[in-house]
Amino acid sequence: MKPRIRLVATPDGVRAEGDKEARLGHVLGGDPLAEGAPPEGVFAAWKWDGERLLARNDRYGMHPLHYRADADSLTLSPDPLALLLPGESAELDDDALAVFIRLGFFLAEDTAFTAIRALPPAATLTWTRDGPLIRSPALPVPGPAALTQADAVDGFVELFRAAVARRLPAEPYVLPLSGGRDSRHILLELCRQGATPRLCVSGAKFPPDPGADARVAAHLAERLGLPHRTVARPRSQFRAEHTANPAQGMGTLDGAWTLSLLAFLRRHSGLWYDGIGGGELAQNPSITLIRKNPYDVTDLPGLADRLLAAGRTGAHVEHLLGPRTRVLWSRERARDRLVRELARHADAAFPLGSFFFWNRTRRSIALAPFTL
Numbered sequence: 001m002k003p004r005i006r007l008v009a010t011p012d013g014v015r016a017e018g019d020k021e022a023r024l025g026h027v028l029g030g031d032p033l034a035e036g037a038p039p040e041g042v043f044a045a046w047k048w049d050g051e052r053l054l055a056r057n058d059r060y061g062m063h064p065l066h067y068r069a070d071a072d073s074l075t076l077s078p079d080p081l082a083l084l085l086p087g088e089s090a091e092l093d094d095d096a097l098a099v100f101i102r103l104g105f106f107l108a109e110d111t112a113f114t115a116i117r118a119l120p121p122a123a124t125l126t127w128t129r130d131g132p133l134i135r136s137p138a139l140p141v142p143g144p145a146a147l148t149q150a151d152a153v154d155g156f157v158e159l160f161r162a163a164v165a166r167r168l169p170a171e172p173y174v175l176p177l178s179g180g181r182d183s184r185h186i187l188l189e190l191c192r193q194g195a196t197p198r199l200c201v202s203g204a205k206f207p208p209d210p211g212a213d214a215r216v217a218a219h220l221a222e223r224l225g226l227p228h229r230t231v232a233r234p235r236s237q238f239r240a241e242h243t244a245n246p247a248q249g250m251g252t253l254d255g256a257w258t259l260s261l262l263a264f265l266r267r268h269s270g271l272w273y274d275g276i277g278g279g280e281l282a283q284n285p286s287i288t289l290i291r292k293n294p295y296d297v298t299d300l301p302g303l304a305d306r307l308l309a310a311g312r313t314g315a316h317v318e319h320l321l322g323p324r325t326r327v328l329w330s331r332e333r334a335r336d337r338l339v340r341e342l343a344r345h346a347d348a349a350f351p352l353g354s355f356f357f358w359n360r361t362r363r364s365i366a367l368a369p370f371t372l
Contacts (some may be wrong), residue, residue, distance in 0.1 A: 002079035005046065007053060009072045009129040020048040024078060025063040025370060028166070032056055038122050042276070042370065046076055046125075053127040061121030062276060062366040064249065068115045069132040076125075078371070080116050080249040089115050098334035101321075104253035104312030105364035107341045112250055118363070139358060141348035156281070164189040167273075174199045174269035176261060177217040177228070182275030184220060190273070191224060199268070200226050203261030204233040206240075231264045233257055248371045252364035253312055255372055262372055274369050280357045295351040297343075304338040305331075 003022040008015045023032060023045045030039030033047055038058055044065035046055035055076055057065050066080040068088075075083045084090055096110035109118040119125060120136040127133070147155070164186065175190070175197035177183045190196065200221040202214040214230045221228035234240035237256065244256035265272050293306045308331060309315070321329060341359065348354035 002077055002082055004075065004077035004079070004082045005048060005053070006075045006085075007048065007073060007127060014050075014129055016048055016050075022046055024065075025058070032058075042366075044078060044119070051128065053125075055119070055123075055125040057119050057121070057123055059122040060277070061119065061123070061362055063370050064251070064367060065119040066111065066116055066249070067119060067125065067132075068117070069127065071131050074127040074132055078249075080111050080113070080118075080251070081246060083116050084113070089113075091115065092328075094328045095333050095337040098329040098331070099308075099337050101317050101329055102308045102311040102313055102331075102334055103338075103360075105360050106251060107337065107359050107363070108344075110337075121358075121362070139344060141345055141351075141354050143347060144349045160185060160278075161189055161192075165193060168193060168195050169271055171271055172198045172269075173271040173273075174201055174265060176200075176265060176272055176274065177202055177221065178213040180213070180279050182278040183217075183273075185278060186273050186275055187220070187224070196224075196226065198227075200228045201261065201264060201268075202228070202230045203258055204230055205257040206233055206237050209257075231260045234260050244372060248367040252367050254364055255368040258368050258372060276366055276369065277357065277361055280353060280361050290352045293352075295342075295345075297346050297351075300339045300342050301335060304335045304342060307338065308334055 003019040003024070005016065005018040005020060005022070008017075023043070025043035026041045027039050027043045027045075028041040032039060032041075032043050032045040033054055033056055038056060040059075042058045042060070042062045044055070044057045044063040046053060053074065053076070055065065055067075057063055064078045064080075065076070066078065066083060067074060067076045068083045069075075075085065077083055091114045092112060093110060093114045096106055097112055099110075100106050100112070106112075106118075109120055111118060120134070121139070123134055123136040125132065125134050145152075168190075175183070175187055177187055177200040187197070187200065200217065202217040204211060204214060218228045218230065234256070240256040240259050244259060248255055289307070289310050293303055293310075296303060318326075318331070342351070342355060345351040345354040345358075
């Protein structure tokens with residue numbers, strides 16, 4: 001069971017049910033519930049002191065934390081499904097679902113339910129019997145920087161080396177390795193700092209994935225003289241999806257293939273490494289799509305249409321919808337919701353990179369390491 005707290009204001013005081021305190025994820029120094037800017041790390045935390053609830057999350061909002069609140073009650077959990085309580089509304093958010101069934105992830109703070117929201121990045125939520133208050137800074141969208149390409153590369157390398165140096169292993173470990181740059185950079189830097197893994201392991205994905213990740217990982221491990229193993233994918237994709245989807249709060253269409261890999265890691269290592277966000281920065285998985293569909297603030301509806309057409313489910317979803325859901329979760333509703341989110345990134349130096357980081361990375365890719 002995921003941790004959860006429910007607070008209800010009554011004439012006799014506040015009734016508290018569940019976990020009065022929770023600290024989730026990894027904080028790199030500092031108190032996650034202290035005043036000021038959130039400390040480094042990926043985390044979510046809350047504490048109920050009998051009078052006030054205080055909840056905070058990390059600066060990128062990567063660790064999932066969801067809430068439903070009204071004038072008299074608050075329920076909080078990393079699992080949005082834990083907030084579906086008997087007798088309370090489970091009304092679906094049709095605009096959010098129209099996007100989700102095409103892209104495979106939710107936007108901003110959306111969930112499948114109108115009454116349940118994700119906590120925004122770097123948020124502070126407080127609740128007393130007077131009701132909820134949420135404070136969150138504006139979404140940081142960096143503008144152009146006065147850097148040469150060489151400066152940018154050198155800065156990336158320097159910061160990455162410093163990050164790995166702060167998290168060197170204190171015990172033998174197994175490293176999950178894909179063909180992506182996140183895990184490759186981690187492996188190469190750990191080796192440079194003399195902390196080589198005893199084994200590199202990759203997971204096989206479901207068809208139609210061609211299996212290139214595991215082949216690239218095996219080649220790299222061989223070049224480094226390290227043992228490598230590819231773990232077979234789950235035998236039944238249906239069962240894997242049936243397990244992974246609710247475990248991730250029904251928030252992503254990704255993750256099911258990792259179940260066998262995670263089971264292997266739990267059996268063979270008490271420590272492993274995973275990178276998040278580096279892939280978007282150094283090898284954006286959507287870069288081909290972005291190059292073909294440059295961000296044009298004067299034609300966001302057209303851009304939204306092209307992103308939806310190239311989404312996770314492609315054209316197939318249009319044939320899977322019934323007469324009722326074809327209206328409720330229409331392409332038009334998805335486009336309108338997507339346009340509103342795309343507009344939030346208009347001032348970024350790389351608007352579509354910003355869009356994918358704050359939505360796909362934060363609301364989908366982050367779920368596997370912090371829920372499964």
